[in-house]
Amino acid sequence: MGWEYVVPGYLIVFGVLAIYAVSLIRRGRRLSEQLPPEKRRFLD
């Protein structure tokens, strides 16, 4: 017993993680294009 709560839990957590990760990558690509290459990384 309990599977009906376990499965949604795992789906929500890893689903949200996947969506969040993809959105971060896309945001990073989009923002990188708007800057000259030498300013794209924190190097200090």
Place this chain on the structure above:
Amino acid sequence: MIEHARLIAAKDLKIEWSSRVLTAQVIPFGVLVLVLFGFGIPPDRRVLASEGGASRSLLEQASPGLFWLAVLFSLLLALNRSFAVEAADGNLDALRLAGFDPAGVFLGKSGAIVCELLVLELVVGTGAFLLYGPPLHDALQLCAVVVTTTLAMSFAGTLYGALGAGLRLRDTLVPLLVLPVLAPVLLAATRATESALFGPSSEGWAWVGFLGAFALLYLGAGILSFGSLLEES
């Protein structure tokens, strides 16, 4: 510092007195909230009190929490007003340029809020006694709860009000910031008031201690951080 605090507090209270916003709007709002709670919680429903078996109405049982919620909502209005007054003409900048001690500004603004809240609590508290009809077990403890809670709410509220000062989004931002922070205060004030009204008093004093510690913590935090908050606000 104390002199600056006195000047700022006097200024804020004078503005409140002449505009009548506290008496004409904030206090009626607080009382109205009390009445509205009566619509949300069926006034005729009775519950068994924990000891003795005497039955109380649900409203009476919940009166400490409802009272402090009404105060908390009114505090949001008072805070909003306190910093709207300053933001209008870049007043906080002017105070800083005029050489006001930031710690004094913090004490002054929170001092004014303390006075406003005490007046409000007197009226709303009387209303709560009349409307909900709880007993009074320990008046001294009730006074201690009211004072420590008022200080805790005012210090924390002023600090967070300053965080939102000068921003377009202040109206919605400050409640979002203040409410979770004051959640423990609401909790402690409610428990302490319950024991002051219904007894026994022993547990209540522990919560009063918590409220006092909270107030001291935010007093310190406000004095330390107001300097950097007022810069370039």
Place this chain on the structure above:
Amino acid sequence: MTTEISPEPASKTTTMTDAVTSTGSKVTRVLGALSLVSIALLLAFGLLVSPPEIAQGDSVRLFYIHVPSAIVCLYIAFSITLVGSIIYLRNQSTFWDLMAGAAAEVGVVFLGFTLVTGMLWGKPTWGTYWTWDPRLTSTAVSFVLYLGYLAVRRLDMDPVARSKRAAILGIISFANLIIIRYSVAWWRSLHQGQTLDPRDTQLDNTMLFSFVLGVLALTMTFAWLVIHRFRIAWLEHQLEAQQLELAIAERTSQGPTGLAHGGA
């Protein structure tokens, strides 16, 4: 990992900056691959290999993500925010300012996971999604607390003043986190006997292994997310600076009349 195709040379030469078109790097690719592998292992062990618990049944499987995400956000993420905020207030370090923000945002996501999985665990165990359990209640309040922190970071205002306010908030929020947790625990302990305590759970070896996997998987995923989020924050910071420079250049090119106009 060997399967990754990474054309970047390891040395910090000009060729590296030329290759940057995203927030990814060799480090994040390796970390990302490791995270994916450990998540796959976690799913296998947490959902298939490990047995159900005697008292709780299969719902114990929620613990393998619930407890690790709580550990990650409360002990790692918000601690980074606290430390970053303190360092920023001391020396105005842009790195720590942005790091504090990045860790808080990812931390809030993990705090959300903690809440959701906690509630889903509560339904079969306690019979209701929401009980006024101290940890559940204080987690919900902390969630809003850090949403407020993130709201301040997003404000449209002078970046330096905003960073300063955020840093102060980052420090007080951590203190509030502790106050909320202890006051709520105290509140409940006075009025109710201990409910079924999740810490009483009996774990056998495969269950313990699944739990450790969960901590590993979520910690690595957290690190991966924070690095990406930090790099995005850095890009935004640079863009903001660039736009400011442009605005200043435009204004100075308009000559003294333009200055007199916009100066008020």
